Amino acid sequence: MSTETGRVGEWSLFGHSLRRVVLYSILVGMGVFYLIPIETGIMTSIINPASYTGSFPYLPPLEPLVPGTGTLSLEPWQGAIDGLGQGLVNSVILVVPATIFSGLLGSMAAFGLTTISWRGQIGIYILFVAGIFIPYQAVLVPLTQFWYNVVPLQAVFAPLATLPFVQEYHWKLVALIITHTAYGLPICTLLFRAHYKKLSDEMVEAAQLDGASVSTIYRRIILPLSIPMFAVVFIYQFTQIWNDLLFALTIVQFGDAAVVTQDLVGIGVSQSGTNFPLRMAAALLAALPTLLVYIFFGDKFAKGVAA
Amino acid sequence: MRNPLTVLKRRLSEHREVRTDGGTTSAGSILDRDSVRSAPFWLPPFLLIGLFIYGAIAWNIVLSLTDFQGLGTPDYSALDFENYVVAFFGGTPSWSELTVSPIWNSAWNTVVLMVSFSVVCLALGLVLAILVDQEIRFENTFRTIYLLPMSLSFVVTAKFWLYMYNVETGLVNLFLGAVGVGPIEIVQNPDLKLAAVAFALIWQFSGYAMIVYLAGLRAIPTSHFEAARVDGASTVRMYWRVIIPQLRTATVSALVVLTVFSLKAFDFLFSMYGGYQPGPSADILATRMVREAYSNGNWAYGSAIAVILFIMALAIVTPYIYSQYKRGEL
Amino acid sequence: MAELTLDGVTKVFTEDDGNEIVAVDDVSVDIEDGEFLVLVGPSGCGKSTTLRMVAGLETVTDGEISLAGRRINESPPAERDIAMVFQSYALYPHMTVAQNMSFGLEESTELDDDEISELVDDTAAMMGIEELVDRKPADLSGGQQQRVALGRAIVRDPEAFLMDEPLSNLDAKLRATMRTELQRLQEDLGVTTIYVTHDQTEAMTMGDRIAILDDGVLQQVGTPLECYHTPNNRFVAGFIGDPSMNFFEMEVDGERLVSDRFTYPLTADQADAVGEARGVTLGIRPEDIGIDPDGNADSPHEFDMHVDVVEPRGDENTIHLTFEAGLDEPETFTATVSGLRQLQAGDSVVATFPPEAIHLFDADTEQALHNRSLDIPEATEQIV
CATH class of the missing domain: 3.40.50.300 (P-loop containing nucleotide triphosphate hydrolases)
Structure with a gap:
C-alpha cells in the first residue's frame, strides 16, 4: 500500500506526487457520478413548476439572477406531501412493526440455532439461509391466494374498524407486516448468527453452570450482548421494507392501504406531461427516511449489507 | 458473635438442597434435549418461514400445473405441464383464446441484464475498493457517497434516472449535447433501454461491490503487500498477481448477491415504465411473471414462469450454499 | 464439600x-x-x-x-x-x-x-x-x-x-x-x-x-x-520432569544391556526385574547423570561423551551430549549440571549413569519393570 508521502522516484507536481493527484481526481469524479442524480433531483424539486425550463436541471433556481434556472418554490414539496401523505403513514404503520418482529424473531432463531448447539441444526439453518435468495416472484400468486381467499383476515378485521385509529383497510397492512416479517427472517437470522458465533462458548457454559435456563441465557446474557447487532439489523430491515414495492403491489394491490412506493410510481404524470419538480420532490420525500437513516447510521448500514 | 457469612452459606446450601432434590432428571442425552429446550426460540420463526416461504413455493409449483385464470379459485383436479409447454414453445393454451408467446425473449433479457450488471458492478467495485484502500484522506466520506444509492428504493432510483435520461431536460442528454451527440431517446429506445436499465442499476449497486471488496482487501495481511513490494512487483502486478487472487471469496459472495438483486429488478422496471409494460426489449422474467399473473390474470401461467425463475435462482445459489457449508462458514 | x-x-x-x-x-x-x-x-x-x-x-x-x-x-x-x-x-x-x-x-x-x-x-x-x-x-x-x-x-x-x-x-x-x-x-x-x-x-x-x-x-x-x-x-516417566527423562533402547544380554552405542551392566535386582524381557528401554533423568570433564571412563557405568550444545539456564545448564562412539550418527540426550560449571560445546567429558538412578521399561508394553531406588537420602533430598 502506498503511503501519504510520495515514494522515492515518483514524479511530483507542485509538491504532490502525480500519482496522488490522479487518485484523488478519480475518487472525486466517481463521487460526482454517484451524487449527481440526487443533486439534480434536489435542485429540480425546489423549482416552481411554472418557471421550469429544464435547461439547467443541476443548478439551483436562481431566477432572475441566472436566466433559465427557474424560480425558487416549495410548491413541489407541498404537492409531494399531499400526494404521498397517506402512503407515508401506511408505510410507517407497516415498517415499524415488521422491522421489530423480523429482528426479534431472527435473533431468537439464531440463538436457538447457534448458541444452543445440537445435532441437525445446520440443516434447519440452511433452510433459513436459502430463504434469503428466493426470488419473490416464486411465491406471489400463493401469497395473494392466501391473504385474499384462505385467511379471513378482512372479516376478522371488520369489527375492529370501530376502534379509534383502526380502519378496515388496515387488514392489508397486517398481512403485509406478517409477510415482510417472514421474508426478513432469513437475513436477520444470518446477521445474528454471525454475531452469536463470535460469542464465547465458555461464557454460555459458565451461565449454564451458574444455573441459568435456556431462556435466562437468552434474556440475561445473549440479548444484552446483541444490542449492537440489533442496530445493524433494524437499519437494514427498515431500509428493505420501506423500499419494497413488489409485495405491496401484490398484497395491497390498490386502495387506501397503498404504501409510499406504490404512490410514488404514478406521481407527477398527467395529460399535460411530466411535472419533473413534483416528481423529484416526491422521490426525495419517499427516500428521505432511508436517506436520513443512512446518513446518520451509515457505518451500521454498511455492516449489514457487507454481511 | 456468629459470622453472618456462615449463616448465609448455610442458607445457601439449604436452598440448594430443595432445588436439587426437587429437580427431576430425565434419561436421554443432553444433546437431544438441547434441540427441544431451544425449540421455543427457533421453532416459531422456522414455522413462519416454513409456511410463508417453503409452503408458498410448494403451492406455487402446484398452481403452475393448473389452468387457474381470471377470477375465481384454482381447480386442482386436473394437473398437467401445459403451462411449461406454452412457456417454452408458445401457442394457444386451453385456458385462453389468445396466443401466448414463449418466455425466450424475457429469459434472454434476464440473462443479459444479470451478466452485464453483475460483471460491471464487480469490476467497478473492485477498482473503487482498491482506490479507497490507498490510505486516502476522507476515506469515510468517499465510502459513504459511493454506497449512498444502495439505501434508495428501486422506485426512487427509477424516478431519478428517468429524469437523467429524459430527451429534453435530462442530464445525460445535456452531456451528450455538450460533446456534440444527440439528443437521443433512451428510455423508450428499444436498442438502448436494457443498457439504460443496467446502467442505472450499476449506479445503485456498484457501491455494494466496493464495500464487499474493501472488506476482503482489509482482511489480507499487510505483510502480503509488503512482501510483494520487497519482491520488486509494480503496483499493478502486485494487485494482479498477489492481491486479486485472494479476493475470490469476496467475488463469489458479491456475485451471488448481485445476481439475485438483478433477478429482483422488477420494482425498478415497474417504476421506470409506470406499469407492467416495459416493452419487449426490456422485458425480463420478473416483469413477465407479474404481468401475466396480475395484469393479464393468467395466474397459473405466471406461476409456471415463477417456477422457472426460482430454478434459475436455485442453480446459482445451491452451489454457493453448498460450498459455504463444506468450508464450514454457515 | x-x-x-x-x-x-x-x-x-x-x-x-x-x-x-x-x-x-x-x-x-x-x-x-x-x-x-x-x-x-x-x-x-x-x-x-x-x-x-x-x-x-x-x-x-x-x-x-x-x-x-x-x-x-x-x-x-x-x-x-x-x-x-x-x-x-x-x-x-x-x-x-x-x-x-x-x-x-x-x-x-x-x-x-x-x-x-x-x-x-x-x-x-x-x-x-x-x-x-x-x-x-x-x-x-x-x-x-x-x-x-x-x-x-x-x-x-x-x-x-x-x-x-x-x-x-x-x-x-x-x-x-x-x-x-x-x-x-x-x-x-x-x-x-x-x-x-x-x-x-x-x-x-x-x-x-x-x-x-x-x-x-x-x-x-x-x-x-x-x-x-x-x-x-x-509415558509417565517422559511426561513428568523437565527436561524429560532420557531413554535408550537396549537389548538384554544376560545381566547386561547392550546397544550399538554402549553396554550397561545390571545389578542382580535389576536383572531379576527384567526377567524374560528381550528388549528393554533404559531411562535416566538428566539431573541424575554425573558429568566429569577430566576423568576417564573407568567403571562400566561411565562413558566417554562429546558435548554437543550447552543451554545455560542460569541456576543450571542443560547440556546435550552424544556418545563419542557414535559421532557419525549422533543421538543426543540431555544432562543437567550446576550453572556454575564451565562446559563448552565440543568438550569431551565422562558421564556416569548411576545404577541406583536408572529406570527400566519393557520395550513392547512400555510398562515399568524397575524404578530407581529411593534409599539414597541425598538423591531424594536434592530432588525434593
Missing part, C-alpha cells in the same frame, strides 16, 4: 461421517473430600473432555460420575452444584464484576438481593478485588479477570471446583504467583477440586495428587513424587 468419584467413565464422539472416536476410555478415579487433583496430559488426551463430563457439559457415554455419593450422570449442569473456572475466564462482558459474581446466586438460589450482595462483597474482599466490583471485565487486566473468575466460582460455595487451564492465559511471572495463591485458597476453602492442565510444572507443584492421561487412558494416579520417582510406564 464432598467426594467425587469417576467409575469407568468413557466418552465416545461420533463424527459426522459415522466414525467413532474414543476420547476418554474407562477412567476411574476417586477424589477425596477437599482433595486437589490435577488432571494432566498432552493436548488432545481427553482431560478437558473428562472435566466437561463432570461439569455436565458433555454427556457420559459409559460409566458413572457421582458427587457426594449421588449419581450425577444425567443431572443438568445447573443441578450438579459444581463451579467451573474456564481458560478464557468466560466472564459476562456486559455485567460488572459484582453482577458477574451474583448471577449464579440469582439463578440457582433463593437468596434475596441483600444476602447476595453481602456474599459477593465478602468474597470480593477475600479475593482482593473489592475495588473492582463496579468495573466491567473489559476494564480489567488479565490477572484481575482471573481473580474475578475465581471469585465467581467461590461465591457459590459449590461442592466441587472444576478448573480448566485457568492460568494458561497469564504471563509467566503472574502464573507463578497465582499458582501459590490458588493452592492456598483451595486449602483454606477445602473444596474438592479438579484442575486440568497440560503443564507438568503446575501438576507437580499444585496437586495433592496428579492423574496423568494419555490418549484417553488413565496412565497413573498418585502424589507428584510417586509419579516422578516411580512412574508406571514410559
